[in-house]
Amino acid sequence: MLLEPVQPVWFSLNFKYDDCMKEIRILLAGNPNVGKTTLFNSLCGVHQHTGNYPGVTVEIKEGKREAHDHSIIISDLPGTYSLSAFTPDEQVARDALLTSDPDVIVQIVDATNIERNLFFTTQLLEIGIPLVIALNMCDLADEQGITIDDKCLGKNLNIPVVRVVAKKGEGIQKLVDTIIEAAETTTKPDHRKIEYPHLVTTHIDEIGNYLSSHASLLKTLSPHYAAIRLLEGDEHLLTMLHEKGLDIPFIDKGDPAERDGITEDILLARYRAAEKVTTCSVMCTMGRVMPADLIDQVLTHRIFGIPIFLSCMWFAFQLTFSASNPFLVGIEYVWGYFTKIINGIGMDPLIRSFLSDGVIGGVGSVLVFVPSIFVMFIILSILEDSGYLARAAFVMDRFMHSIGLHGRSFIPFLIGFGCNVPAIMATRTLQSRADRFITIITIPFMSCAARLPVYVLFAGVFFGAAAGNVIFFLYVLGILVAIVSALIFRRVVFKDEPSPFIMELPPYRMPGGFTAVLHMWYKGREYLKRAGIVIFGGVLVVWALATLPAGVEYGSAESLAGIIGQAVEPLFAPLGFNWQLVVGLIFGFIAKEVVVGSLGTLYGGEDMLESSLAADPTISPAIALAYMVFVLLYMPCVAALGVIRQEMGNWKWTAIAIGWGILMAYLFAFILLHVGSLFIGA
Amino acid sequence: MVPLSLSQTGDTVVVRAIQGTGHLAIILGQLGMIIGIKLTVVEKGKESVIVRIGESRYALGAGAASMVLVEFQV
Numbered sequence: 003m004l005l006e007p008v009q010p011v012w013f014s015l016n017f018k019y020d021d022c023m024k025e026i027r028i029l030l031a032g033n034p035n036v037g038k039t040t041l042f043n044s045l046c047g048v049h050q051h052t053g054n055y056p057g058v059t060v061e062i063k064e065g066k067r068e069a070h071d072h073s074i075i076i077s078d079l080p081g082t083y084s085l086s087a088f089t090p091d092e093q094v095a096r097d098a099l100l101t102s103d104p105d106v107i108v109q110i111v112d113a114t115n116i117e118r119n120l121f122f123t124t125q126l127l128e129i130g131i132p133l134v135i136a137l138n139m140c141d142l143a144d145e146q147g148i149t150i151d152d153k154c155l156g157k158n159l160n161i162p163v164v165r166v167v168a169k170k171g172e173g174i175q176k177l178v179d180t181i182i183e184a185a186e187t188t189t190k191p192d193h194r195k196i197e198y199p200h201l202v203t204t205h206i207d208e209i210g211n212y213l214s215s216h217a218s219l220l221k222t223l224s225p226h227y228a229a230i231r232l233l234e235g236d237e238h239l240l241t242m243l244h245e246k247g248l249d250i251p252f253i254d255k256g257d258p259a260e261r262d263g264i265t266e267d268i269l270l271a272r273y274r275a276a277e278k279v280t281t282c283s284v285m286c287t288m289g290r291v292m293p294a295d296l297i298d299q300v301l302t303h304r305i306f307g308i309p310i311f312l313s314c315m316w317f318a319f320q321l322t323f324s325a326s327n328p329f330l331v332g333i334e335y336v337w338g339y340f341t342k343i344i345n346g347i348g349m350d351p352l353i354r355s356f357l358s359d360g361v362i363g364g365v366g367s368v369l370v371f372v373p374s375i376f377v378m379f380i381i382l383s384i385l386e387d388s389g390y391l392a393r394a395a396f397v398m399d400r401f402m403h404s405i406g407l408h409g410r411s412f413i414p415f416l417i418g419f420g421c422n423v424p425a426i427m428a429t430r431t432l433q434s435r436a437d438r439f440i441t442i443i444t445i446p447f448m449s450c451a452a453r454l455p456v457y458v459l460f461a462g463v464f465f466g467a468a469a470g471n472v473i474f475f476l477y478v479l480g481i482l483v484a485i486v487s488a489l490i491f492r493r494v495v496f497k498d499e500p501s502p503f504i505m506e507l508p509p510y511r512m513p514g515g516f517t518a519v520l521h522m523w524y525k526g527r528e529y530l531k532r533a534g535i536v537i538f539g540g541v542l543v544v545w546a547l548a549t550l551p552a553g554v555e556y557g558s559a560e561s562l563a564g565i566i567g568q569a570v571e572p573l574f575a576p577l578g579f580n581w582q583l584v585v586g587l588i589f590g591f592i593a594k595e596v597v598v599g600s601l602g603t604l605y606g607g608e609d610m611l612e613s614s615l616a617a618d619p620t621i622s623p624a625i626a627l628a629y630m631v632f633v634l635l636y637m638p639c640v641a642a643l644g645v646i647r648q649e650m651g652n653w654k655w656t657a658i659a660i661g662w663g664i665l666m667a668y669l670f671a672f673i674l675l676h677v678g679s680l681f682i683g684a
Numbered sequence: 685m686v687p688l689s690l691s692q693t694g695d696t697v698v699v700r701a702i703q704g705t706g707h708l709a710i711i712l713g714q715l716g717m718i719i720g721i722k723l724t725v726v727e728k729g730k731e732s733v734i735v736r737i738g739e740s741r742y743a744l745g746a747g748a749a750s751m752v753l754v755e756f757q758v
Binding site for chain 2: 118265395506
């Protein structure tokens with residue numbers, strides 16, 4: 003199970019600096035769930051953006067903070083337990099720490115769980131780059147009766163330790179000062195050394211001496227440190243050295259059993275060091291109560307676990323639609339007002355058509371769904387921050403396993419209901435390539451928020467009171483198709499078992515209101531940006547095609563849109579789609595909301611859309627159902643497609659993913675058209 | 685020694701061996717699940733378990749739980 007080679011991550015140069023400012027580049031590292039992102043937000047405030055790196059695009063967030071004539075560039079790495087990287091996101095963190103040569107590494111340590119966090123510290127110490135520990139969640143530690151002597155901790159490790167409460171912004175200024183001080187120190191950092199057993203040191207020296215004669219290959223790593231990494235089983239480093247033609251003593255020639263023994267000795271030495279430091283600097287003054295154990299016993303119960311989870315989901319969906327209702331009414335009112343104004347003023351008919359059909363008809367029909375999407379993102383963020391999502395993954399693991407997927411795949415699936423793009427990126431936390439590929443192929447069947455407008459429109463027009471049930475059916479159908487696809491791919495293509503399920507269950511925490519809102523805002527903003535640029539652009543193109551060539555009746559069969567639609571229409575004849583619907587599908591590739599946008603444009607504006615659709619004799623309820631099914635399954639939007647290509651790493655699998663989607667869409671649309679015709683009339 | 689998958693809710697067990705090839709031992713090791721460590725079984729599903737080591741809780745699926753051999757602590 004080797005991951006594909008990943009290019010080292012370099013800092014991007016997206017910020018502009020004053021010449022007089024001294025620049026300090028720092029990396030924020032730490033275990034998952036220690037509040038890294040919260041600290042990052044406290045450090046950077048609004049001066050941040052998500053970095054987009056060439057070669058491997060990974061969400062490393064980058065931000066900056068200015069203090070004392072210094073400009074501090076901060077990169078927030080994915081959470082990892084150690085430098086042994088098993089998943090793509092861990093690999094990104096490892097590569098940044100080992101190859102990007104920052105000025106300071108800041109490790110965020112969870113004050114309520116110091117010993118486990120210190121294991122990673124023992125690895126970071128040895129890199130030889132100044133290390134600063136930010137002891138986060140000190141308030142929680144106090145509440146739990148954990149007293150930490152941070153001075154003693156710092157002295158023992160010989161690194162600065164700063165107490166912070168990232169959520170409340172406490173200790174941030176002190177942390178900044180300490181970072182600057184650490185960066186300004188010119189002497190080589192003299193961190194505490196880990197005491198290895200004699201046998202281990204002999205091997206470290208042996209390999210280290212060999213590597214010193216090839217020091218140029220190691221770039222920033224010292225030969226001594228590289229030797230430790232190799233003995234710890236760093237396959238990426240080993241592969242890199244093998245590619246350069248090196249034959250490393252002991253590692254390549256020694257007895258594998260003996261080598262595993264050394265790896266374990268190093269592991270134990272690190273834990274011993276972590277334990278020693280913890281014992282002398284941390285004191286528990288209260289008897290520890292474990293309320294989380296009780297909550298876990300209920301939430302992950304072998305019988306109640308699944309019903310509890312399903313109720314949570316049902317509640318979340320209800321909330322998404324009911325909480326956004328008042329906003330929807332507001333937006334519709336404002337939009338209707340605009341339409342009246344435009345129709346009221348005398349202007350060139352072309353401009354009026356552009357404004358009312360193109361802008362209001364197209365973009366307006368998409369914009370009304372923004373509130374639902376914001377609510378959906380905030381719910382997902384609360385589920386994640388509270389710690390429940392990890393439990394849900396555990397509850398679902400057996401089921402996921404039975405359909406040939408990994409329990410962890412469940413989280414990307416859930417995110418997929420919001421948007422497929424982050425869902426596909428979230429598969430980076432999966433270890434095996436097979437697990438990742440199957441998950442990526444099936445994620446597009448999770449009905450993302452952008453498909454909802456299509457359902458609401460068609461179900462509302464053709465199914466009236468049953469609209470809610472029809473929409474629910476579509477969500478379920480998507481899940482069923484995903485299950486069937488996963489089973490097929492696991493049986494036919496990736497015949498190995500899913501890799502073992504091991505996952506940390508983070509402590510239960512009250513989701514911070516600010517963090518949740520910020521999270522929602524970033525996600526929602528992405529959606530707004532797309533609505534503004536991609537969808538608007540798509541709708542404009544449709545409007546232009548419906549207007550040209552000059553002189554034809556707008557949106558008629560003689561317009562360019564009509565000509566294109568009619569040319570492709572025969573392909574969809576078995577499904578009964580008319581050319582307007584086909585044009586919607588073609589442009590839906592840009593983003594699924596554009597389906598509604600382009601139909602809005604072709605059927606003469608948002609307020610006209612519903613009545614014109616209802617009056618169109620070529621669309622029966624069965625065809626409407628088939629159309630919704632087709633939109634659900636047919637193809638990921640262009641943004642999702644880009645991410646699929648990036649995560650799969652080749653076009654072959656990307657093509658398989660698309661082809662599979664179209665096949666499923668055609669098949670199920672065809673079946674439902676004919677089954678549907680029997681019951682609801684053709 | 686029995687597989688962790690045979691333990692019950694509330695048991696306290698000591699890890700004695702981690703079976704199998706591949707990265708399982710290293711993955712568990714970086715989480716602190718090393719030979720000699722004491723675990724509390726917080727919740728036992730059909731074959732999967734949730735264990736606690738100190739302050740951390742980990743969920744292990746049936747596959748992983750059957751690879752960890754433990755001894756019951758009385």
